[in-house]
Amino acid sequence: MPKLTPKHTLAIRWFHWINFPVLMLMIWSGLLIYWANDIYSIRFGSHQLIKLFPEWLYHPHELKNSDGDVVRSAYFHLDHRLALGMAWHFFLMWLFALNGAAYVLYTAISGEWRLLVPGRHTIAEAIQVVLHDLKIRKDPLPARKFNGAQQIAYTMVVLMGACSLITGAAIYKPTQIALLTTALGGYKTARFIHFWLTMGYVGFLVMHITQVVRAGWSNFAAMITGFEVSASSKGAGGASE
Amino acid sequence: MNRENESAITLSRDVDEQQVRTMTRRSLLLGAVGIGAAAYAVRWIGTQETNNGVPWFLRRCLQMNEKLARSYFRGYHQAPEFDESLISERTNGDIGLSGDIDETTHVVRVVGLHDMTGAIKADDTTEPAIEINMARIKALPRRTIVTELKCIEGWSIVVKWTGARLIDLAEQLGPATISGNKPDVLNSAHDILPYVALETPDGTYYVGLDTQSALHPQTLLCYEMNNKPLADEHGAPVRLVIPVKYGVKHIKRIGVIRFTASRPKDYWAEQGYDWYAGL
Numbered sequence: 437m438p439k440l441t442p443k444h445t446l447a448i449r450w451f452h453w454i455n456f457p458v459l460m461l462m463i464w465s466g467l468l469i470y471w472a473n474d475i476y477s478i479r480f481g482s483h484q485l486i487k488l489f490p491e492w493l494y495h496p497h498e499l500k501n502s503d504g505d506v507v508r509s510a511y512f513h514l515d516h517r518l519a520l521g522m523a524w525h526f527f528l529m530w531l532f533a534l535n536g537a538a539y540v541l542y543t544a545i546s547g548e549w550r551l552l553v554p555g556r557h558t559i560a561e562a563i564q565v566v567l568h569d570l571k572i573r574k575d576p577l578p579a580r581k582f583n584g585a586q587q588i589a590y591t592m593v594v595l596m597g598a599c600s601l602i603t604g605a606a607i608y609k610p611t612q613i614a615l616l617t618t619a620l621g622g623y624k625t626a627r628f629i630h631f632w633l634t635m636g637y638v639g640f641l642v643m644h645i646t647q648v649v650r651a652g653w654s655n656f657a658a659m660i661t662g663f664e665v666s667a668s669s670k671g672a673g674g675a676s677e
Numbered sequence: 678m679n680r681e682n683e684s685a686i687t688l689s690r691d692v693d694e695q696q697v698r699t700m701t702r703r704s705l706l707l708g709a710v711g712i713g714a715a716a717y718a719v720r721w722i723g724t725q726e727t728n729n730g731v732p733w734f735l736r737r738c739l740q741m742n743e744k745l746a747r748s749y750f751r752g753y754h755q756a757p758e759f760d761e762s763l764i765s766e767r768t769n770g771d772i773g774l775s776g777d778i779d780e781t782t783h784v785v786r787v788v789g790l791h792d793m794t795g796a797i798k799a800d801d802t803t804e805p806a807i808e809i810n811m812a813r814i815k816a817l818p819r820r821t822i823v824t825e826l827k828c829i830e831g832w833s834i835v836v837k838w839t840g841a842r843l844i845d846l847a848e849q850l851g852p853a854t855i856s857g858n859k860p861d862v863l864n865s866a867h868d869i870l871p872y873v874a875l876e877t878p879d880g881t882y883y884v885g886l887d888t889q890s891a892l893h894p895q896t897l898l899c900y901e902m903n904n905k906p907l908a909d910e911h912g913a914p915v916r917l918v919i920p921v922k923y924g925v926k927h928i929k930r931i932g933v934i935r936f937t938a939s940r941p942k943d944y945w946a947e948q949g950y951d952w953y954a955g956l
Contacts, residue, residue: 438693438694438697439689439690439691440690440697457715457719461719470831472829473831475831519731519945519948519949520731522950522951523731523732523735523736523739524735526742527734527735609955609956610756610827610956611754611755611920611921611955611956612746612749612955612956614754614755614756617757618757623833624833657701657704661700661705662704663700665692
């Protein structure tokens with residue numbers, strides 16, 4: 437008889453799946469805004485390695501029709517859309533903030549934060565997890581909902597969300613809440629941090645999706661259904677995202 | 678780690694396979710409906726009829742944000758001032774600056790005052806206005822601020838601005854009031870007509886402001902920039918400096934100032950940007 441193991445509560449699943457499209461659209465509209473003043477780059481000393489962003493990124497779907505005219509996909513058209521980007525960004529920010537606040541409140545009240553917040557042994561465990569994932573170590577992963585690496589990643593991304601809201605507010609109303617903007621090192625610095633936090637999400641997403649793919653269908657489905665099914669009676673353990 | 682809590686979450690139960698299949702199918706179906714609904718919602722918002730260059734739903738959101746911002750707007754919240762050593766210069770935007778301008782003959786036409794005695798009609802197409810020359814603006818108390826100009830594009834620079842406060846001019850001229858009573862700019866600012874419209878002399882660039890922001894103590898009719906008389910490309914002979922707004926509201930070469938009861942048109946708001954543009 438298969439064993440049904442509850443994994444993610446209904447609330448967590450809602451928070452997760454509301455956040456996903458909202459964050460994607462925040463990154464997209466943020467890119468529309470950033471285009472208008474794309475000043476950052478990755479440098480090594482005085483040498484510019486990559487300009488953020490290379491031109492092709494703004495119009496990856498530039499196609500030519502039969503007459504040889506350039507046609508642009510309405511969906512991936514990222515240049516010259518500052519006004520649209522701002523309008524989306526200043527609508528979605530409310531959803532992002534409310535959903536994020538509700539999530540934090542929920543984990544605090546339900547006690548779920550205990551599974552997420554790193555403890556004394558987290559770093560050591562995270563190193564073991566990374567070694568395991570790189571196939572350097574063969575020991576099994578801790579059979580807990582979140583291992584050390586996950587605890588660090590998921591706590592970090594929640595903190596990043598909070599920082600995005602704070603730096604976002606500082607560049608949204610730098611006069612009315614000038615104290616905050618000044619405390620963050622000024623308007624330019626707040627904008628810089630706001631941008632790099634977004635790059636951080638992109639990095640997180642790449643890692644997260646890679647790990648979800650590695651962990652397999654049952655783990656992914658649990659984020660939708662809420663439970664994991666195992667054939668044995670020993671319960672679900674092992675790698676999970 | 679709280680052991681009790683952990684075991685509560687990982688509590689397992691035996692179920693039959695049919696039940697698992699049904700539950701999984703139901704969940705995934707719901708998920709698929711969710712993806713569909715979200716995609717539809719995004720598409721719906723994005724393809725709605727536009728209101729001045731932006732889908733109306735998003736325009737409504739901007740207006741709600743504005744309402745919220747205006748409810749906590751405080752005139753005494755001032756834009757931070759900086760050290761003069763940080764100043765720099767950047768030129769951006771030349772709409773409304775075509776043709777030559779002569780400072781000695783330039784007048785700012787003011788409309789919407791409580792007392793319009795002495796109003797002059799410039800030509801057949803204009804309404805009667807009180808004409809203010811540069812000497813009169815420069816006779817007002819001279820103010821200097823070193824603030825950060827924030828362009829809506831994302832860049833910002835520290836600039837030293839010198840000029841007369843718009844509130845000082847308003848106090849002297851007396852804008853029309855909602856009640857029709859004699860205006861008192863300092864003590865009953867809420868009775869002043871709620872909007873201020875500014876235009877270049879040729880009318881090709883125009884901004885709309887809420888009176889509260891227009892009469893903010895840092896809002897200047899600026900005639901000197903970074904210790905030099907205002908250059909043509911920066912809007913000579915007089916431009917607006919309004920640190921509580923994005924750069925787009927800092928109209929160059931002011932030709933008309935109008936106190937008005939209705940929300941004025943705004944050049945960039947017509948192109949999809951937020952009308953309020955408050956910082």
